[in-house]
Amino acid sequence: MATVLDFEKPIIDIQNKIEELRQLSESSGLDLEDQIESFEKQAEDKKKELYSTLKPSQKLQISRHSERPKFLDYVNLMCEDFIELHGDREGMDDRAIIGGIAKFSGKPVMIIGIQKGKSTKENLEYNFGMPQPQGYRKALRLFKHANKFKMPIITIIDTPGAYPGIKAEETGQGAAIAMNLREMSKLSVPVIAIISGEGCSGGALGLAVANNVMMLEHAYYTVISPEGCASILWRDAAKFSDAADALKITSGDLLEFGIIDEEIPEPVGGAHTDYEATAKSMKDAIDRALNKLSGMSPEELRNQRYDKFRKMGQFIEM
């Protein structure tokens, strides 16, 4: 049985009733189809209602769902002939960031993403989607490769943040992210970034200086995790729900602030309930964005990307 999120309990209750009715119908021979159908409709309606009025903290739960599709799922569902390109050429292949060349709608692209696992074993391999400096440097190497061979770049981002560790600090975690921000602004090819799950802090931004930034419906994007924010400002990590509200982390909020260009809809019940539908939704959005950007010259692409980020921020000028 799939992991159940606490706010989904009303749906599960109805589904349990349906199951009971089915068993009763089988054992007693009574025809309960009408009742079952009515409950099924009730469950569907309840689900739609719940998923259209999600609170930020509930989106947070969905974005972190262990069965939510991960980067490699999207690669498999959206691309053909993916060839992974490994390593930073300086002694490490960070598994939290995976990248390579693939065919996307028949054309070659560079696709790079932050990979999380679905099990403890996988999560240990991918370091829970927390990249080290070497991961960002591998990504930069691949960005430059794409630039050299004029391939559009697609990044898919799902991270609780860059890894806070001793070696990460000693090898320049901050500097590695900073370098990506700077160098991404210079790329002459279309760059599309998608926040697919957790878009937490500089660790997410390190792959997101793009011409077009999109977000899955229940993903979140923020300067600090709601837990981190709550422990600093509320002095209590348990207040993360308040922090999630205050930080304005949802796709709707970020559209309003002009930080993302588009929200990509998820199936009712979240991406984890239907991988194919989610991947199709994402692929359509990327196709549209690529079409729009494909007519632009390298200069126009660079300028559009620079101007986009140059304008961000809100202040008063006297």
Added chain:
Amino acid sequence: MSIQEWFEKRKEAQIERRAKEIKGVENDAPELWTKCVHCETQLLKTDLEENQMVCPHCDYHYKISARKRIHQLVDEDSFEELFTGVKPTDPLEFFDSESYADRLKKAQAKTGLNDAVITGIAEICGHKIAIAVMDFEFMGGSMGSVVGEKVTRIMEKALELKIPMLAVTSSGGARMQESALSLMQMAKTSCAAGKLDEAGILYINLLTEPTFGGITASFGTLGDILIAEQGARIGFAGRRVIEQTIRQKLPEDFQTAEYLLKYGQVDIVSKRRNLRKTLANILEMHEA
């Protein structure tokens, strides 16, 4: 005994003498004296000020305000402040135990600044330079829209005037109260640093106590030359966060300027009193 040692001995003797004197004057004029926060020696405040807010006894470098930093680094009367009209707002209507709007007002009253950075044009030993200096006293030197905008504008000014750029950082990172808008300032300032890079304009970072998070992960480490002030702590993640994540004790000197030098993350570690000369030399050697 070398002359240097003799001077130091004499200085120590002076400090001791004054420390003894204090017993008599402490109650009458406490505002004249202060105890070093590091070695706890009693110091005359004027001595500390004259020594650029470095303890004459133990060499502890105090955090200093942006104004003081500018005063110490640049030629007298050479600083022309720019972009003073850019002021913060509260786009998210952020509220925790206190509203962001109130926190801003308090920080403004406390520091006399609009926000956590001062930007302008100045000269260092006659070398014209664009500078951005952060002030930790203003909400931990955090970067929101105003800091991002002013840093970007001064970089654009350096680009326009074709003069070197110096960023002096002192910050806990991006400002939480502006959330993703703050995050985007990392991208904005880094893109601007990219323009300087492409134009071949010298960009110097002076990292001072403390420089963390969104600053090291953006314009704070993108300089051609990285100078860290002695004793400054510099890093991406905070010490506590790392300890909680890896459940290990960290080395005592972890994330200090000296530690970063050992691991090849900064070019130079400098005492405060040598900064101006070092900067002047670097500027001179990069003049075409």
